[in-house]
Amino acid sequence: MLPLLLVWFLVGPGLSILWVEPLNRFQLGGFPLGFWFAQQGSILVFVGLIGTYALIMNRLDRRYHRETLDRGGGSS
Amino acid sequence: MGVQGWTYLFVGLSFGLYLAIAWFGRVRDTRGFYVAGQGVPAAANGMATAADWMSAASFISMAGLISMMGYSGGVYLMGWTGGYVLLALLLAPYLRKFGKFTVPDFIGDRYVSDVARIAAVVCAVFVSFVYVAGQMRGVGVVFSRFLEVDINVGVMIGMAIVFVYATLGGMKGITWTQVAQYWVLITAFLIPAIAISIKLTGQPLPQIGMGSELTTGADAGTTLLDKLDQIHTDLGFAAYTAPFTSSSWSKLNVLLTTVALMVGTAGLPHVIVRFYTVKNVRSARHSAFWALFFIALLYLTAPATAAFARYYMIDSLQGKTERDLPSWFHSWEQTGLILWLDDGDGVLRYSAGDDNELFRSRGLDRQELTAIEADHQRWLSGSGGSDGRTALRQRGLAGPDRDIIVLATPEMAELSAWIIALIAAGGLAAALSTASGLLLVVSSSVAHDLYYRVINPAATESQRLLIGRSTIGLAVVIAGIFGIYPPGFVAEVVAFAFGLAAASFFPAIVLGIFSRRVGTVPAVSGMILGILFTATYIVGNRFFGMPAWCFGISAQGIGTVGMLLNFAVTLALTPFCAPPPPEVQRLIERIREPEPAGPAVMIETAPEH
Numbered sequence: 298m299l300p301l302l303l304v305w306f307l308v309g310p311g312l313s314i315l316w317v318e319p320l321n322r323f324q325l326g327g328f329p330l331g332f333w334f335a336q337q338g339s340i341l342v343f344v345g346l347i348g349t350y351a352l353i354m355n356r357l358d359r360r361y362h363r364e365t366l367d368r369g370g371g372s373s
Numbered sequence: 374m375g376v377q378g379w380t381y382l383f384v385g386l387s388f389g390l391y392l393a394i395a396w397f398g399r400v401r402d403t404r405g406f407y408v409a410g411q412g413v414p415a416a417a418n419g420m421a422t423a424a425d426w427m428s429a430a431s432f433i434s435m436a437g438l439i440s441m442m443g444y445s446g447g448v449y450l451m452g453w454t455g456g457y458v459l460l461a462l463l464l465a466p467y468l469r470k471f472g473k474f475t476v477p478d479f480i481g482d483r484y485v486s487d488v489a490r491i492a493a494v495v496c497a498v499f500v501s502f503v504y505v506a507g508q509m510r511g512v513g514v515v516f517s518r519f520l521e522v523d524i525n526v527g528v529m530i531g532m533a534i535v536f537v538y539a540t541l542g543g544m545k546g547i548t549w550t551q552v553a554q555y556w557v558l559i560t561a562f563l564i565p566a567i568a569i570s571i572k573l574t575g576q577p578l579p580q581i582g583m584g585s586e587l588t589t590g591a592d593a594g595t596t597l598l599d600k601l602d603q604i605h606t607d608l609g610f611a612a613y614t615a616p617f618t619s620s621s622w623s624k625l626n627v628l629l630t631t632v633a634l635m636v637g638t639a640g641l642p643h644v645i646v647r648f649y650t651v652k653n654v655r656s657a658r659h660s661a662f663w664a665l666f667f668i669a670l671l672y673l674t675a676p677a678t679a680a681f682a683r684y685y686m687i688d689s690l691q692g693k694t695e696r697d698l699p700s701w702f703h704s705w706e707q708t709g710l711i712l713w714l715d716d717g718d719g720v721l722r723y724s725a726g727d728d729n730e731l732f733r734s735r736g737l738d739r740q741e742l743t744a745i746e747a748d749h750q751r752w753l754s755g756s757g758g759s760d761g762r763t764a765l766r767q768r769g770l771a772g773p774d775r776d777i778i779v780l781a782t783p784e785m786a787e788l789s790a791w792i793i794a795l796i797a798a799g800g801l802a803a804a805l806s807t808a809s810g811l812l813l814v815v816s817s818s819v820a821h822d823l824y825y826r827v828i829n830p831a832a833t834e835s836q837r838l839l840i841g842r843s844t845i846g847l848a849v850v851i852a853g854i855f856g857i858y859p860p861g862f863v864a865e866v867v868a869f870a871f872g873l874a875a876a877s878f879f880p881a882i883v884l885g886i887f888s889r890r891v892g893t894v895p896a897v898s899g900m901i902l903g904i905l906f907t908a909t910y911i912v913g914n915r916f917f918g919m920p921a922w923c924f925g926i927s928a929q930g931i932g933t934v935g936m937l938l939n940f941a942v943t944l945a946l947t948p949f950c951a952p953p954p955p956e957v958q959r960l961i962e963r964i965r966e967p968e969p970a971g972p973a974v975m976i977e978t979a980p981e982h
Contacts, residue, residue, distance in 0.1 A: 298462055309455045309635070313447060314628050317616045327584035327596035332614040335447030336439075336676040337580060340454045344662070344669050347461040351658040354466070358655060361967040 301346050308334065308342045379794030380519045387557050387798050388534055391550045391805070395538030398546040403837050406543030407475070407817050408649045413548055415656040419663020421551035422647045424558065424802070425810035426453075426638075426664070427671055428504065429511025432558060432803035437775030439679035440686075443605070443613040445622040446679065452634025454665060454672050459639040459879075461661035465648040467886045469657040470964040473649075475814075476642045476878060477822040483885040484893045485957060487827055492900060496877050497642040497818045500870045501811040502851070504643075508811070509856025511804040518708050518780065519797035528856035531805060536849045539809050539816075540842045544650060547809045554802040559670055561799020565783045565792050566674045569681045572786055573597065579677035590688070597680055604687055609725035613683070621927050629930030636936055637871030640878035643807075643814045682778040685785040690731070693721050701784035709735040710774040710781075714746070714761045717753050723772075732765045733774040808852060816845035869911050872928070876903035876935030884943060889961050892953045895946035903939030907932055 312320060317331030325333050374382075400406050413421070431453070439446030471479055477497060481490030509528055516527025538546045570582030573589065574597065586596050595603075601613040611618035617627065638644065647664075648657045689699050698713075698721070705711050712732045713721055723731045734742050745765065751758025765771065780800070783793045820841040825832050832840070877900050884891045911928045913919030921927060923934060952958070 301458075301462060305455065305458045309451055309458075310628055310631060313451060314616075314624065314631060317444075321614070321616070325584070326581070327586070327598055329598070329614050331616065332444055332447075332598075333584070335444060335616075336450055337673060339447075339451050340669050340672055343454050343458050344665050346458050347662045347665050350462055351662045354658055355655050358967045 298350070301350055304342065305346055309339050313339045374790065376790045376793050377520065379791045380797045383791075383794050383798035384520070384801060387553075387802060390553050391534060391538055394549045394553060395541050395546045398538075398542040398549050400541075400543050400545045401838075403821075403834060403841060405545050406838055406841050407813075407821060408646075409543075409545040409548045411650055411652060413650045413652075415651060415659035416663045417552050418548070418647060418651050418656070418660040420555040420667050421548045421650075422644065422660065422664035423667035423671075424551040424555035424806035425647060426644055426668060426807070427558065427803055428807035429508050429800060429804035431671065431675075432562065433511055433514070433776050433779050433800050436675040436678040436682065437778035439676050440683045440778045441772070441775050442622070443601075443611070443618075444616045445618070445627060446676070448622075448627055448630050448634065450672055450676060452631045453638055454668060455631070456635040456638025457661060457665040457668070459635060460644065460648075461658065461665070463883055463886070464639060464645065465661050466654045466657045467964050468645060468882070469648050469651065470654050471960075475649075475817050475822055476645050476882070477818060478826070479885065480878075480881055481822070481826065483953075483957060483960070484881070484896050485954065486893045486897060489881075489893070489897050489900065490822060490826065492897070492904075493878070493881075494818045494822045496873055496904070498815055500641065500874055501643060501814045501818075502855070503870045505808050505811045505815075505848075505852040506855035508804040508808040509852050512801060512808075513856055514708075514776065515780075515797050515800040515804070518705075519794070525857045528853055531801070531808075531856070532849055532853040535805055535809050535812065536846060539812055539845050539849065543841065543845075544813055547813055548650060550809065551806045554806040555667060557802040558799040558806070559667070561795040561802070562671050562678075562779075563674060564795060565786075565788060566678045566681075568788050568792060569685075569782065569786045570677065573681055573684070579674050579681070583677040583680050587684075597684060601680060601683055604684075608687075608691075608723060613680070620925065623925070625924065626927050626930050629926055629933040633875050633930050633932035633936070634871055636875040636879045637873075637932055640874035640882070641870075642818075642874075642878070643810045646814060646817070647810075678779065678782065682782040682785065685782065686773070686778070687723060689785055690721055691723055694719050699785070701781050704784070705777055705781050709733065709737075710777040712765075714749055714765065715753075716762070727762075727766070729766070729771055730762065731773055732762070732770050733772065734765075734770065735774055737768070737770070812845055812848045812852060815848040816841055819844045869908070872907045872911055872932030872935060873904060875932035876907040876939055880936055880939040880943060884940075886961070886964065888947075889958050890952050891943060891947050892950050894950045895943045898946060899939040899941075899943030902942050903935045906938055907935035910935075 313331065313335040317335065320331035320334065321329040323330040404410055435449055438449060468479060473479060473482065477490050477493035480493040481487065509531065512531035513524035513528045516522050516530070517524045520527070538550050566579040567577055570576050570579040573587055574582040574585040575588045576582035576585050583597060587593055587600060592600050598614055602615070605611065605613050617624050648660065651657050651660050690702065702711065710733055712734045714730055714732060715721070716728065716730060721730055722728060745761045748758040748764070749761030752760050780796060783796060820837065824840050825837050880903065881896050881900050884896065910923065910931045914921055914928045923931065926934060
């Protein structure tokens with residue numbers, strides 16, 4: 298979870314606000330790069346982050362369930 | 374068929390659909406009424422959350438804001454989507470596992486305190502009403518422009534529809550109606566954007582079109598954003614893509630406002646409560662993903678619409694004379710969203726300076742406007758009077774109203790009548806879906822948290838359902854009154870809603886989940902101090918002319934400071950105060966454990982319920 302929050306911080310407040318001026322010197326298609334991150338890129342990354350989180354956590358949950366079942370019986 | 378015929382058709386069809394859903398989704402118990410029986414599939418809940426979240430402001434005003442603000446508009450795009458990351462990672466799954474109805478429920482039970490519970494109820498009700506007022510006004514605006522009925526009649530029709538499906542179906546009716554409303558609003562937003570993108574740049578994807586070269590007109594071959602930057606600089610505005618162009622949008626303010634909006638989003642009760650309606654923790658996580666996915670469809674398109682509209686608006690007005698003004702200008706002039714006061718040369722000029730001739734008149738009463746216009750005519754003919762442009766500029770009315778961007782763009786781009794009509798149905802769907810979600814929060818806060826948990830814990834199921842239904846009915850009526858007599862400060866207090874949610878709920882919930890040590894006294898002091906600080910700063914700054922003494926931070930961004938203050942106070946007091954009682958500590962351990970493989974915790978079987 299912490300690495301995901303770190304990505305959230307680096308892309309959201311980071312690339313789109315704190316370092317937007319140096320990034321704007323680069324172009325992505327017809328976009329200044331920093332501007333693109335602020336209005337498009339950050340949103341795409343946010344969707345990806347929540348998707349990754351749901352996949353990882355639900356896999357952990359399933360593994361936990363298998364282990365408790367193997368030990369003979371659930372936790373409740 | 375003309376625009377009006379199409380509008381009646383679309384609005385009629387969509388309203389019929391909402392009512393039909395309400396009839397099939399009616400409920401008989403409080404679990405259905407407050408949390409839709411917790412049987413909503415993750416993707417459907419995601420759609421409902423998206424519709425709940427995307428209000429009249431997102432649909433009608435946001436693209437307009439971005440259009441006027443350029444880069445700084447990204448504050449809203451990032452703030453209102455980034456909050457879902459916090460919500461999904463830090464709050465939603467845990468609150469769902471906790472297994473109660475509302476946010477005040479969590480605060481009250483976790484901190485074993487009725488003071489905290491009541492503070493949370495007050496915040497939830499305040500935040501919700503602030504929001505609802507804006508939605509009802511949105512309904513009125515759409516009705517008055519597209520159907521040419523009186524604003525008040527429009528508000529009453531909207532109220533009647535919400536009243537029926539909210540009292541009949543509670544959360545269940547609202548959820549399934551919101552799913553339908555999502556489709557209406559997203560279709561209405563995407564189709565015009567795609568059509569305009571193809572028209573301007575030949576690109577079917579607006580997100581790519583925004584960064585492409587123009588294919589028509591005198592500017593063919595230049596990229597849209599370069600052209601906008603150039604137009605802006607020529608007119609004396611800051612370049613469209615340039616960051617941090619004014620002191621109110623300095624780097625610090627952009628950063629703090631974004632964070633306040635993000636954290637506020639994660640703390641807004643009508644969003645959080647949606648995660649109580651799914652089957653289990655796993656679906657709460659999936660549902661957060663779907664919610665942001667469906668929201669992103671609109672939020673990724675809005676900046677493109679903003680850029681297209683900015684270009685169209687300036688291109689079709691700048692340098693035009695009375696005779697060759699486009700027809701959309703005249704139809705929107707009547708709504709007060711746009712106004713032209715010429716300086717005598719007969720040519721329209723839009724600029725950032727004193728020679729600007731484009732204004733808006735919304736918020737002025739008719740007499741005042743007529744007086745200013747008459748004065749201006751006298752000034753033009755050289756017989757006394759005064760320059761109306763100065764008068765309007767001093768009232769802060771320079772430039773067209775931002776709402777015109779989404780509402781009028783299809784007309785600017787000369788799209789077909791049915792596409793223009795679609796916007797009306799979409800705007801109504803956005804406003805009604807958000808209004809109903811908020812009204813349910815008001816109802817559950819009052820009927821469940823206040824009446825059942827504090828005033829009369831012995832109430833029976835049917836008494837509670839009755840109270841729930843009557844409060845939601847009453848809330849609809851109050852919201853309608855706000856729509857008919859809009860308080861002038863709606864726009865101002867939205868900053869309030871996010872700031873307060875950020876400074877009050879967020880730290881209390883996060884610490885409540887992730888710390889076993891934080892007890893009642895520190896949490897309640899943190900919450901109260903956070904609210905007081907944020908509220909005083911916003912009220913003082915916006916209404917009493919207090920300077921932005923805190924490092925020049927604007928009222929919109931101060932919620933972040935309030936939140937940090939709340940965290941600091943709570944954590945500083947914690948070592949000196951008693952930890953929560955053992956049963957609460959066990960509760961915290963339980964909500965952080967993975968969910969057992971068996972069926973999910975149901976509300977009836979959850980302890981103390």
